[in-house]
Amino acid sequence: CDRAVHVLDPAMLLTADDYRTLFTAGSAPSDTLYCYLFRVKPGARHILQDFAERHNLRIVRTTDRPNAARGKMPGIGEWLAGLHEARYVITDSFHACVFCILFHKPFAAYINRSRGSARIHSLLKQFGLESRILSSGLQEISMLDTPIDWEAVDRILERRRAESSAFLDAHLCPAPDTVTAAEPDGRAATAKAPAGTGKRIPAAKAPLPEIV
Template sequence: MNKRIRIFTFMLYNYGAILQAYALQHYLRTLHKYDVQIVNFETKIQSESIRIFRKYSSNFIVNFLILCLSLWRYPQLKRKQKRVFNFKKNCLSLTKEFFSTEEEVLNNPPQADIYISGSDQVFNPNNNLYWRVYYLGFPKNNSLKIAYAPSFGISQFTSEMEKRLAPYIKDFDLLSCREKEGAQFLSKITQSDVPVVIDPVFLLSSGEWEKIAVLPDQKGYIFIYDLNGGQSLVDIARQIKQKTGLKIICLTLKVQRFYPVDKQIYDCGPREFIGYIRQAEYVVTDSFHGTAFSIIFKKKFYTYVALNHMSSRIYTLLESLNLKDRIIENKKVQEFCFEDQSLPDYARKLNEIISESKTFLQKI
Protein backbone atom coordinates (compact mmCIF):
# COMPACT_ATOMS: atom_id res chain seq x y z
CA MET A 1 0.00 0.00 0.00
CA ASN A 2 1.35 3.40 -0.96
CA LYS A 3 2.11 5.72 1.88
CA ARG A 4 -0.51 8.40 2.41
CA ILE A 5 0.90 11.92 2.47
CA ARG A 6 -1.36 14.84 3.32
CA ILE A 7 -0.08 18.36 2.71
CA PHE A 8 -1.24 21.31 4.78
CA THR A 9 -0.70 24.51 2.84
CA PHE A 10 -2.46 27.78 2.12
CA MET A 11 -5.30 27.37 -0.33
CA LEU A 12 -5.20 31.06 -1.15
CA TYR A 13 -6.22 32.04 -4.65
CA ASN A 14 -2.93 33.60 -5.68
CA TYR A 15 -0.42 32.27 -8.17
CA GLY A 16 2.42 31.54 -5.76
CA ALA A 17 0.28 29.67 -3.23
CA ILE A 18 -1.38 27.50 -5.86
CA LEU A 19 1.75 26.73 -7.88
CA GLN A 20 3.95 25.83 -4.92
CA ALA A 21 1.23 23.43 -3.73
CA TYR A 22 1.05 21.88 -7.21
CA ALA A 23 4.83 21.53 -7.37
CA LEU A 24 5.25 19.73 -4.05
CA GLN A 25 2.37 17.36 -4.75
CA HIS A 26 3.56 16.64 -8.30
CA TYR A 27 7.16 16.04 -7.24
CA LEU A 28 6.28 13.59 -4.46
CA ARG A 29 3.86 11.71 -6.71
CA THR A 30 6.22 11.29 -9.64
CA LEU A 31 9.22 10.42 -7.49
CA HIS A 32 7.76 7.88 -5.12
CA LYS A 33 4.25 7.11 -6.40
CA TYR A 34 2.89 8.13 -3.03
CA ASP A 35 -0.79 8.74 -2.37
CA VAL A 36 -0.42 12.52 -2.06
CA GLN A 37 -3.32 14.88 -1.40
CA ILE A 38 -3.63 18.47 -0.26
CA VAL A 39 -5.86 18.94 2.76
CA ASN A 40 -9.03 20.67 1.61
CA PHE A 41 -8.99 23.41 4.24
CA GLU A 42 -10.51 26.67 3.07
CA THR A 43 -11.46 29.38 5.54
CA LYS A 44 -14.02 32.12 5.04
CA ILE A 45 -11.22 34.65 4.51
CA GLN A 46 -9.70 32.49 1.77
CA SER A 47 -13.05 31.98 0.06
CA GLU A 48 -13.67 35.73 0.09
CA SER A 49 -10.34 36.43 -1.59
CA ILE A 50 -11.53 35.08 -4.97
CA ARG A 51 -14.83 36.95 -5.02
CA ILE A 52 -14.98 39.71 -7.60
CA PHE A 53 -17.41 41.91 -5.70
CA ARG A 54 -16.44 42.16 -2.07
CA LYS A 55 -15.81 44.82 0.55
CA TYR A 56 -12.44 46.44 -0.10
CA SER A 57 -12.57 49.33 2.36
CA SER A 58 -14.50 50.61 5.35
CA ASN A 59 -14.77 53.95 3.55
CA PHE A 60 -18.05 53.92 1.65
CA ILE A 61 -16.90 56.16 -1.20
CA VAL A 62 -13.65 54.23 -1.73
CA ASN A 63 -15.48 50.93 -1.60
CA PHE A 64 -18.11 52.15 -4.06
CA LEU A 65 -15.51 53.35 -6.55
CA ILE A 66 -13.57 50.08 -6.41
CA LEU A 67 -16.76 48.09 -6.88
CA CYS A 68 -17.59 50.23 -9.95
CA LEU A 69 -14.14 49.57 -11.39
CA SER A 70 -14.54 45.86 -10.64
CA LEU A 71 -17.75 45.93 -12.66
CA TRP A 72 -15.96 47.69 -15.53
CA ARG A 73 -13.15 45.10 -15.49
CA TYR A 74 -15.58 42.24 -14.85
CA PRO A 75 -14.92 40.21 -18.04
CA GLN A 76 -11.19 39.92 -17.24
CA LEU A 77 -11.78 39.28 -13.54
CA LYS A 78 -14.33 36.58 -14.35
CA ARG A 79 -11.89 34.85 -16.72
CA LYS A 80 -9.23 34.86 -14.02
CA GLN A 81 -11.66 33.40 -11.49
CA LYS A 82 -12.64 30.62 -13.90
CA ARG A 83 -9.01 29.82 -14.75
CA VAL A 84 -8.03 29.62 -11.09
CA PHE A 85 -10.98 27.34 -10.28
CA ASN A 86 -10.19 25.08 -13.25
CA PHE A 87 -6.53 24.77 -12.26
CA LYS A 88 -7.46 23.89 -8.70
CA LYS A 89 -10.02 21.34 -9.93
CA ASN A 90 -7.89 19.70 -12.64
CA CYS A 91 -4.34 19.97 -11.31
CA LEU A 92 -4.60 19.65 -7.53
CA SER A 93 -5.69 16.49 -5.76
CA LEU A 94 -7.59 17.47 -2.62
CA THR A 95 -8.86 15.37 0.26
CA LYS A 96 -12.52 14.47 0.12
CA GLU A 97 -13.00 16.02 3.51
CA PHE A 98 -13.69 19.74 3.42
CA PHE A 99 -12.66 21.75 6.47
CA SER A 100 -13.67 25.35 7.01
CA THR A 101 -12.77 25.87 10.67
CA GLU A 102 -9.66 25.28 12.72
CA GLU A 103 -11.56 23.07 15.17
CA GLU A 104 -12.73 20.72 12.41
CA VAL A 105 -9.17 19.99 11.38
CA LEU A 106 -7.68 19.72 14.84
CA ASN A 107 -10.45 17.48 16.17
CA ASN A 108 -10.67 15.20 13.15
CA PRO A 109 -7.60 15.45 10.87
CA PRO A 110 -7.52 13.35 7.69
CA GLN A 111 -5.79 10.01 8.12
CA ALA A 112 -2.22 9.87 6.86
CA ASP A 113 1.14 8.19 7.33
CA ILE A 114 2.98 11.47 6.78
CA TYR A 115 1.78 15.02 7.33
CA ILE A 116 3.67 17.81 5.58
CA SER A 117 3.27 21.48 6.40
CA GLY A 118 4.54 23.85 3.74
CA SER A 119 5.37 25.83 1.81
CA ASP A 120 4.50 29.55 1.64
CA GLN A 121 4.01 31.56 4.85
CA VAL A 122 2.39 28.73 6.79
CA PHE A 123 4.60 29.43 9.82
CA ASN A 124 3.90 33.18 9.94
CA PRO A 125 2.69 33.71 13.53
CA ASN A 126 1.40 37.23 12.86
CA ASN A 127 -0.76 36.99 9.74
CA ASN A 128 -2.07 33.48 10.21
CA LEU A 129 -5.35 33.25 12.14
CA TYR A 130 -5.28 29.49 11.79
CA TRP A 131 -1.67 28.93 12.75
CA ARG A 132 -2.34 25.80 14.83
CA VAL A 133 -3.54 23.98 11.70
CA TYR A 134 -0.31 24.72 9.82
CA TYR A 135 1.80 23.86 12.87
CA LEU A 136 -0.05 20.49 12.78
CA GLY A 137 -1.42 20.98 16.26
CA PHE A 138 -3.16 17.61 16.52
CA PRO A 139 -1.91 14.25 17.89
CA LYS A 140 0.26 12.50 15.29
CA ASN A 141 -0.18 9.03 16.79
CA ASN A 142 1.96 6.75 14.57
CA SER A 143 2.33 9.25 11.75
CA LEU A 144 5.24 11.57 10.93
CA LYS A 145 5.12 15.35 10.96
CA ILE A 146 7.34 17.09 8.40
CA ALA A 147 7.86 20.77 7.62
CA TYR A 148 9.05 21.40 4.07
CA ALA A 149 10.16 24.96 3.22
CA PRO A 150 7.71 26.74 5.51
CA SER A 151 8.14 30.49 5.49
CA PHE A 152 7.75 32.70 8.54
CA GLY A 153 7.60 35.80 6.37
CA ILE A 154 9.40 37.74 9.12
CA SER A 155 12.99 38.12 10.24
CA GLN A 156 12.51 39.27 13.85
CA PHE A 157 11.39 36.77 16.50
CA THR A 158 10.29 37.53 20.04
CA SER A 159 10.51 35.46 23.21
CA GLU A 160 6.71 35.41 23.30
CA MET A 161 6.64 33.77 19.85
CA GLU A 162 9.20 31.22 20.95
CA LYS A 163 7.22 30.32 24.05
CA ARG A 164 3.95 29.98 22.11
CA LEU A 165 5.32 28.01 19.17
CA ALA A 166 7.92 25.76 20.84
CA PRO A 167 5.55 22.93 21.90
CA TYR A 168 4.26 22.59 18.33
CA ILE A 169 7.68 22.85 16.70
CA LYS A 170 9.16 20.17 18.96
CA ASP A 171 6.46 17.73 17.84
CA PHE A 172 7.81 17.68 14.26
CA ASP A 173 9.94 14.73 13.17
CA LEU A 174 11.75 16.65 10.41
CA LEU A 175 12.08 20.42 10.08
CA SER A 176 13.34 22.71 7.36
CA CYS A 177 12.75 26.34 6.46
CA ARG A 178 12.84 28.63 3.44
CA GLU A 179 14.65 31.52 5.16
CA LYS A 180 17.90 31.42 7.08
CA GLU A 181 16.48 33.57 9.92
CA GLY A 182 13.57 31.15 10.29
CA ALA A 183 15.92 28.15 10.24
CA GLN A 184 18.00 29.74 13.00
CA PHE A 185 14.85 30.31 15.06
CA LEU A 186 13.82 26.66 14.65
CA SER A 187 17.35 25.49 15.49
CA LYS A 188 17.32 27.51 18.69
CA ILE A 189 14.09 25.86 19.82
CA THR A 190 15.03 22.30 18.85
CA GLN A 191 18.76 22.53 19.65
CA SER A 192 19.51 20.86 16.33
CA ASP A 193 20.47 21.95 12.83
CA VAL A 194 17.54 22.93 10.62
CA PRO A 195 18.39 23.15 6.91
CA VAL A 196 17.36 25.95 4.58
CA VAL A 197 15.62 24.36 1.60
CA ILE A 198 14.25 25.84 -1.58
CA ASP A 199 10.66 26.65 -2.48
CA PRO A 200 8.75 23.71 -4.04
CA VAL A 201 8.42 25.44 -7.43
CA PHE A 202 12.14 24.73 -7.93
CA LEU A 203 11.59 20.99 -7.52
CA LEU A 204 10.21 20.95 -11.06
CA SER A 205 12.29 21.75 -14.13
CA SER A 206 11.57 24.55 -16.57
CA GLY A 207 10.47 21.88 -19.04
CA GLU A 208 7.90 20.51 -16.59
CA TRP A 209 6.50 23.99 -16.05
CA GLU A 210 6.37 24.64 -19.80
CA LYS A 211 4.13 21.59 -20.20
CA ILE A 212 1.35 23.22 -18.21
CA ALA A 213 1.95 26.85 -19.24
CA VAL A 214 -0.42 28.76 -21.51
CA LEU A 215 1.72 31.08 -23.60
CA PRO A 216 0.49 34.53 -24.65
CA ASP A 217 0.50 35.62 -28.29
CA GLN A 218 3.16 38.24 -27.53
CA LYS A 219 6.84 37.52 -27.10
CA GLY A 220 9.79 39.57 -25.87
CA TYR A 221 8.30 42.23 -23.58
CA ILE A 222 8.81 43.66 -20.11
CA PHE A 223 6.48 41.87 -17.72
CA ILE A 224 5.43 43.51 -14.45
CA TYR A 225 3.83 41.41 -11.73
CA ASP A 226 2.56 43.86 -9.14
CA LEU A 227 1.55 42.85 -5.62
CA ASN A 228 2.45 45.88 -3.49
CA GLY A 229 5.11 47.67 -5.53
CA GLY A 230 2.74 49.75 -7.60
CA GLN A 231 4.17 52.77 -9.39
CA SER A 232 7.72 51.92 -8.30
CA LEU A 233 7.61 48.79 -10.48
CA VAL A 234 6.29 50.82 -13.39
CA ASP A 235 9.08 53.39 -12.98
CA ILE A 236 11.69 50.61 -13.16
CA ALA A 237 10.05 49.05 -16.22
CA ARG A 238 9.73 52.38 -18.02
CA GLN A 239 13.45 53.00 -17.60
CA ILE A 240 14.11 49.61 -19.21
CA LYS A 241 11.68 50.47 -22.01
CA GLN A 242 13.47 53.74 -22.72
CA LYS A 243 16.66 51.87 -23.57
CA THR A 244 15.23 48.72 -25.15
CA GLY A 245 12.02 49.88 -26.82
CA LEU A 246 10.19 46.83 -25.50
CA LYS A 247 6.51 47.04 -24.61
CA ILE A 248 5.35 46.75 -21.00
CA ILE A 249 2.67 44.27 -19.93
CA CYS A 250 1.50 44.66 -16.34
CA LEU A 251 -0.33 42.02 -14.32
CA THR A 252 -1.79 43.66 -11.22
CA LEU A 253 -4.36 42.82 -8.59
CA LYS A 254 -5.43 46.46 -8.20
CA VAL A 255 -8.55 47.24 -10.21
CA GLN A 256 -8.31 50.91 -9.20
CA ARG A 257 -4.91 51.44 -10.85
CA PHE A 258 -4.34 52.89 -14.31
CA TYR A 259 -0.63 52.51 -14.97
CA PRO A 260 1.19 54.16 -17.89
CA VAL A 261 1.98 50.82 -19.57
CA ASP A 262 1.22 49.27 -22.96
CA LYS A 263 -1.12 46.62 -21.58
CA GLN A 264 -2.66 46.05 -18.17
CA ILE A 265 -4.14 42.60 -17.52
CA TYR A 266 -6.31 41.00 -14.86
CA ASP A 267 -7.33 37.68 -16.38
CA CYS A 268 -4.32 35.42 -15.69
CA GLY A 269 -4.82 32.02 -14.19
CA PRO A 270 -1.85 30.01 -12.85
CA ARG A 271 -1.07 28.58 -16.31
CA GLU A 272 -1.17 32.02 -17.95
CA PHE A 273 1.00 33.48 -15.18
CA ILE A 274 3.73 30.95 -15.99
CA GLY A 275 3.30 31.66 -19.69
CA TYR A 276 3.74 35.41 -19.39
CA ILE A 277 7.01 34.99 -17.51
CA ARG A 278 8.17 32.31 -19.96
CA GLN A 279 7.71 34.64 -22.95
CA ALA A 280 9.09 37.81 -21.32
CA GLU A 281 12.45 39.41 -22.05
CA TYR A 282 12.53 41.16 -18.64
CA VAL A 283 10.53 40.68 -15.45
CA VAL A 284 9.98 43.42 -12.87
CA THR A 285 8.21 42.33 -9.70
CA ASP A 286 7.95 42.59 -5.93
CA SER A 287 6.73 38.98 -5.71
CA PHE A 288 8.79 36.06 -4.41
CA HIS A 289 7.24 33.63 -6.86
CA GLY A 290 7.50 36.14 -9.70
CA THR A 291 11.21 36.17 -8.90
CA ALA A 292 11.36 32.38 -8.58
CA PHE A 293 9.87 31.71 -12.01
CA SER A 294 12.14 34.35 -13.54
CA ILE A 295 15.08 32.33 -12.21
CA ILE A 296 13.60 29.03 -13.40
CA PHE A 297 13.20 30.41 -16.93
CA LYS A 298 16.53 32.29 -16.81
CA LYS A 299 14.95 35.69 -17.41
CA LYS A 300 16.57 39.05 -16.80
CA PHE A 301 14.72 40.39 -13.80
CA TYR A 302 14.60 43.03 -11.08
CA THR A 303 12.95 42.45 -7.71
CA TYR A 304 11.69 45.47 -5.82
CA VAL A 305 11.39 45.17 -2.04
CA ALA A 306 7.99 46.74 -1.40
CA LEU A 307 7.52 45.43 2.16
CA ASN A 308 10.75 45.26 4.17
CA HIS A 309 9.30 43.15 6.97
CA MET A 310 8.24 40.41 4.52
CA SER A 311 11.33 40.28 2.32
CA SER A 312 13.46 37.70 4.15
CA ARG A 313 12.68 34.86 1.72
CA ILE A 314 13.63 37.04 -1.27
CA TYR A 315 16.98 37.97 0.28
CA THR A 316 17.71 34.35 1.24
CA LEU A 317 17.04 33.09 -2.28
CA LEU A 318 18.93 35.78 -4.19
CA GLU A 319 21.91 35.90 -1.83
CA SER A 320 22.32 32.12 -2.13
CA LEU A 321 22.53 32.47 -5.94
CA ASN A 322 24.78 35.55 -5.96
CA LEU A 323 21.91 37.58 -7.43
CA LYS A 324 21.53 40.20 -4.72
CA ASP A 325 22.31 42.94 -7.24
CA ARG A 326 18.91 42.24 -8.83
CA ILE A 327 17.24 43.63 -5.70
CA ILE A 328 16.07 47.24 -5.65
CA GLU A 329 15.60 48.34 -2.07
CA ASN A 330 12.41 49.93 -0.82
CA LYS A 331 12.11 53.62 -1.79
CA LYS A 332 15.38 53.54 -3.76
CA VAL A 333 13.91 53.41 -7.24
CA GLN A 334 15.34 56.86 -7.99
CA GLU A 335 18.82 55.35 -7.56
CA PHE A 336 18.15 52.60 -10.11
CA CYS A 337 20.10 52.97 -13.33
CA PHE A 338 19.32 50.33 -15.95
CA GLU A 339 22.19 48.60 -17.68
CA ASP A 340 21.47 45.68 -19.98
CA GLN A 341 23.82 43.25 -18.27
CA SER A 342 23.66 39.47 -18.41
CA LEU A 343 22.94 37.59 -15.21
CA PRO A 344 25.80 35.66 -13.59
CA ASP A 345 25.75 31.91 -14.17
CA TYR A 346 23.82 30.64 -11.15
CA ALA A 347 22.84 27.24 -12.61
CA ARG A 348 25.43 25.20 -10.71
CA LYS A 349 24.63 26.75 -7.34
CA LEU A 350 20.89 26.48 -7.95
CA ASN A 351 21.22 22.80 -8.86
CA GLU A 352 23.21 22.18 -5.66
CA ILE A 353 20.47 23.79 -3.53
CA ILE A 354 17.74 21.87 -5.35
CA SER A 355 19.66 18.61 -4.86
CA GLU A 356 20.04 19.29 -1.13
CA SER A 357 16.33 20.05 -0.86
CA LYS A 358 15.39 16.82 -2.64
CA THR A 359 17.74 14.94 -0.32
CA PHE A 360 15.80 16.35 2.63
CA LEU A 361 12.55 15.03 1.16
CA GLN A 362 14.20 11.62 0.66
CA LYS A 363 14.45 11.36 4.44
CA ILE A 364 10.72 10.78 4.53
Protein backbone atom coordinates in the same frame (compact mmCIF):
# COMPACT_ATOMS: atom_id res chain seq x y z
CA CYS B 1 16.30 25.72 16.10
CA ASP B 2 19.87 24.57 15.43
CA ARG B 3 18.56 21.44 13.70
CA ALA B 4 16.56 23.29 11.06
CA VAL B 5 17.52 22.58 7.47
CA HIS B 6 17.03 25.20 4.77
CA VAL B 7 15.59 23.54 1.66
CA LEU B 8 14.54 25.07 -1.63
CA ASP B 9 11.06 26.41 -2.12
CA PRO B 10 8.99 23.50 -3.53
CA ALA B 11 8.48 25.38 -6.80
CA MET B 12 12.20 25.02 -7.49
CA LEU B 13 12.18 21.24 -7.14
CA LEU B 14 10.64 21.12 -10.62
CA THR B 15 12.52 22.19 -13.74
CA ALA B 16 11.73 24.88 -16.26
CA ASP B 17 10.68 22.16 -18.71
CA ASP B 18 8.12 20.87 -16.21
CA TYR B 19 6.49 24.30 -16.13
CA ARG B 20 6.70 24.80 -19.88
CA THR B 21 4.21 21.96 -20.28
CA LEU B 22 1.60 24.26 -18.75
CA PHE B 23 1.65 26.79 -21.56
CA THR B 24 2.09 26.94 -25.30
CA ALA B 25 5.16 28.72 -26.61
CA GLY B 26 4.18 32.05 -28.10
CA SER B 27 0.94 32.27 -26.12
CA ALA B 28 2.20 35.44 -24.42
CA PRO B 29 3.64 38.58 -26.01
CA SER B 30 7.41 38.85 -26.29
CA ASP B 31 9.60 41.96 -26.23
CA THR B 32 7.96 43.10 -23.02
CA LEU B 33 8.94 44.60 -19.71
CA TYR B 34 6.89 42.36 -17.43
CA CYS B 35 5.98 44.21 -14.24
CA TYR B 36 4.53 42.00 -11.53
CA LEU B 37 4.26 44.50 -8.70
CA PHE B 38 1.87 44.60 -5.78
CA ARG B 39 2.69 48.14 -4.77
CA VAL B 40 5.06 50.83 -5.99
CA LYS B 41 5.64 54.45 -5.06
CA PRO B 42 4.15 57.34 -7.05
CA GLY B 43 6.23 58.13 -10.09
CA ALA B 44 7.09 54.51 -10.79
CA ARG B 45 5.06 54.44 -13.98
CA HIS B 46 7.20 57.20 -15.48
CA ILE B 47 10.44 55.32 -14.68
CA LEU B 48 9.11 52.07 -16.13
CA GLN B 49 7.78 53.79 -19.24
CA ASP B 50 11.09 55.53 -19.86
CA PHE B 51 13.02 52.24 -19.63
CA ALA B 52 10.53 50.49 -21.91
CA GLU B 53 10.73 53.22 -24.54
CA ARG B 54 14.54 53.20 -24.55
CA HIS B 55 14.49 49.43 -25.14
CA ASN B 56 11.55 49.43 -27.56
CA LEU B 57 9.45 47.29 -25.24
CA ARG B 58 5.82 47.08 -24.29
CA ILE B 59 4.94 47.12 -20.61
CA VAL B 60 2.87 44.24 -19.28
CA ARG B 61 1.60 44.92 -15.77
CA THR B 62 0.08 42.38 -13.42
CA THR B 63 -1.05 42.66 -9.83
CA ASP B 64 -3.04 40.48 -7.46
CA ARG B 65 -6.26 42.21 -8.50
CA PRO B 66 -8.32 41.12 -11.52
CA ASN B 67 -9.01 43.53 -14.33
CA ALA B 68 -12.74 44.16 -14.08
CA ALA B 69 -12.95 45.09 -17.76
CA ARG B 70 -11.77 41.63 -18.80
CA GLY B 71 -13.96 39.96 -16.21
CA LYS B 72 -11.80 36.90 -15.53
CA MET B 73 -8.54 35.77 -14.01
CA PRO B 74 -6.10 33.83 -16.21
CA GLY B 75 -4.81 30.39 -15.38
CA ILE B 76 -1.37 29.83 -13.96
CA GLY B 77 -0.11 28.80 -17.39
CA GLU B 78 -0.84 32.22 -18.85
CA TRP B 79 0.95 33.94 -15.99
CA LEU B 80 3.99 31.68 -16.35
CA ALA B 81 4.03 32.22 -20.11
CA GLY B 82 4.09 35.97 -19.54
CA LEU B 83 7.19 35.66 -17.37
CA HIS B 84 8.78 33.17 -19.75
CA GLU B 85 8.33 35.26 -22.89
CA ALA B 86 9.26 38.65 -21.40
CA ARG B 87 12.60 40.23 -22.19
CA TYR B 88 12.89 41.70 -18.69
CA VAL B 89 10.97 41.24 -15.44
CA ILE B 90 10.65 43.58 -12.49
CA THR B 91 8.80 42.28 -9.46
CA ASP B 92 8.29 42.46 -5.70
CA SER B 93 7.06 38.85 -5.62
CA PHE B 94 9.13 36.02 -4.17
CA HIS B 95 7.70 33.43 -6.55
CA ALA B 96 8.12 35.64 -9.59
CA CYS B 97 11.83 35.77 -8.66
CA VAL B 98 11.79 31.97 -8.37
CA PHE B 99 10.44 31.55 -11.90
CA CYS B 100 12.80 34.16 -13.33
CA ILE B 101 15.66 32.03 -12.01
CA LEU B 102 14.16 28.87 -13.48
CA PHE B 103 13.46 30.54 -16.84
CA HIS B 104 16.81 32.39 -17.04
CA LYS B 105 15.01 35.70 -17.25
CA PRO B 106 16.83 39.00 -16.58
CA PHE B 107 15.01 40.44 -13.57
CA ALA B 108 15.14 43.00 -10.82
CA ALA B 109 13.62 42.57 -7.37
CA TYR B 110 11.82 45.59 -5.96
CA ILE B 111 11.61 45.35 -2.18
CA ASN B 112 8.12 46.01 -0.85
CA ARG B 113 8.66 46.67 2.86
CA SER B 114 4.96 46.29 3.67
CA ARG B 115 4.99 42.69 2.39
CA GLY B 116 8.30 41.67 3.89
CA SER B 117 11.60 41.13 2.12
CA ALA B 118 13.33 38.35 4.06
CA ARG B 119 12.33 35.59 1.63
CA ILE B 120 13.55 37.48 -1.42
CA HIS B 121 16.85 38.36 0.25
CA SER B 122 17.31 34.73 1.35
CA LEU B 123 16.49 33.36 -2.11
CA LEU B 124 18.81 35.68 -4.00
CA LYS B 125 21.64 35.20 -1.50
CA GLN B 126 21.56 31.44 -2.13
CA PHE B 127 22.24 32.03 -5.81
CA GLY B 128 24.65 34.93 -5.52
CA LEU B 129 22.07 37.27 -7.01
CA GLU B 130 21.85 39.93 -4.30
CA SER B 131 22.88 42.49 -6.93
CA ARG B 132 19.45 42.04 -8.57
CA ILE B 133 17.79 43.83 -5.64
CA LEU B 134 16.80 47.43 -6.33
CA SER B 135 18.16 48.65 -3.00
CA SER B 136 17.49 52.31 -3.80
CA GLY B 137 14.21 51.82 -5.62
CA LEU B 138 13.22 51.87 -9.26
CA GLN B 139 15.81 54.52 -10.04
CA GLU B 140 18.25 51.59 -10.40
CA ILE B 141 16.17 49.89 -13.10
CA SER B 142 19.03 50.15 -15.61
CA MET B 143 20.66 47.23 -13.78
CA LEU B 144 18.31 45.00 -15.79
CA ASP B 145 20.87 45.33 -18.59
CA THR B 146 23.57 43.72 -16.42
CA PRO B 147 23.90 40.08 -17.56
CA ILE B 148 23.44 37.18 -15.15
CA ASP B 149 25.86 34.23 -15.10
CA TRP B 150 23.21 31.56 -15.61
CA GLU B 151 25.74 28.73 -15.75
CA ALA B 152 26.84 29.56 -12.20
CA VAL B 153 23.22 29.88 -11.09
CA ASP B 154 22.36 26.50 -12.61
CA ARG B 155 25.24 24.79 -10.83
CA ILE B 156 23.95 26.08 -7.51
CA LEU B 157 20.38 25.15 -8.41
CA GLU B 158 21.34 21.60 -9.37
CA ARG B 159 23.22 21.10 -6.11
CA ARG B 160 20.54 22.67 -3.91
CA ARG B 161 17.78 20.74 -5.68
CA ALA B 162 19.57 17.44 -5.06
CA GLU B 163 20.21 18.31 -1.40
CA SER B 164 16.64 19.45 -0.81
CA SER B 165 15.07 16.47 -2.56
CA ALA B 166 17.25 14.04 -0.61
CA PHE B 167 16.35 15.65 2.72
CA LEU B 168 12.62 15.73 1.98
CA ASP B 169 12.62 12.15 0.71
CA ALA B 170 14.42 10.97 3.83
CA HIS B 171 12.21 12.81 6.31
CA LEU B 172 8.77 12.96 4.67
CA CYS B 173 8.48 9.70 2.74
CA PRO B 174 7.83 6.51 4.78
CA ALA B 175 8.96 4.40 1.83
CA PRO B 176 10.03 5.13 -1.75
CA ASP B 177 6.68 4.12 -3.25
CA THR B 178 4.20 4.80 -0.45
CA VAL B 179 2.40 7.74 1.08
CA THR B 180 0.62 7.96 4.40
CA ALA B 181 -2.86 9.42 4.81
CA ALA B 182 -5.26 9.67 7.74
CA GLU B 183 -8.44 7.60 7.90
CA PRO B 184 -11.65 9.29 9.14
CA ASP B 185 -11.12 7.69 12.57
CA GLY B 186 -7.61 9.09 12.79
CA ARG B 187 -5.77 5.85 11.99
CA ALA B 188 -2.91 6.06 9.53
CA ALA B 189 -3.41 4.33 6.21
CA THR B 190 -0.66 3.63 3.71
CA ALA B 191 -1.25 3.61 -0.02
CA LYS B 192 0.78 3.51 -3.17
CA ALA B 193 1.88 6.93 -4.32
CA PRO B 194 0.37 7.92 -7.67
CA ALA B 195 2.63 7.76 -10.67
CA GLY B 196 4.26 11.05 -11.43
CA THR B 197 4.05 12.37 -7.86
CA GLY B 198 6.06 15.55 -7.71
CA LYS B 199 5.16 16.50 -11.26
CA ARG B 200 1.58 17.45 -10.52
CA ILE B 201 0.97 21.17 -10.12
CA PRO B 202 -2.32 22.21 -8.49
CA ALA B 203 -4.70 24.42 -10.41
CA ALA B 204 -4.28 28.02 -9.42
CA LYS B 205 -5.26 31.50 -10.42
CA ALA B 206 -2.82 34.19 -11.34
CA PRO B 207 -2.92 37.94 -11.88
CA LEU B 208 -4.42 39.26 -15.08
CA PRO B 209 -1.97 40.81 -17.55
CA GLU B 210 -2.58 44.34 -18.74
CA ILE B 211 -0.63 45.53 -21.77
CA VAL B 212 -0.03 49.27 -21.86
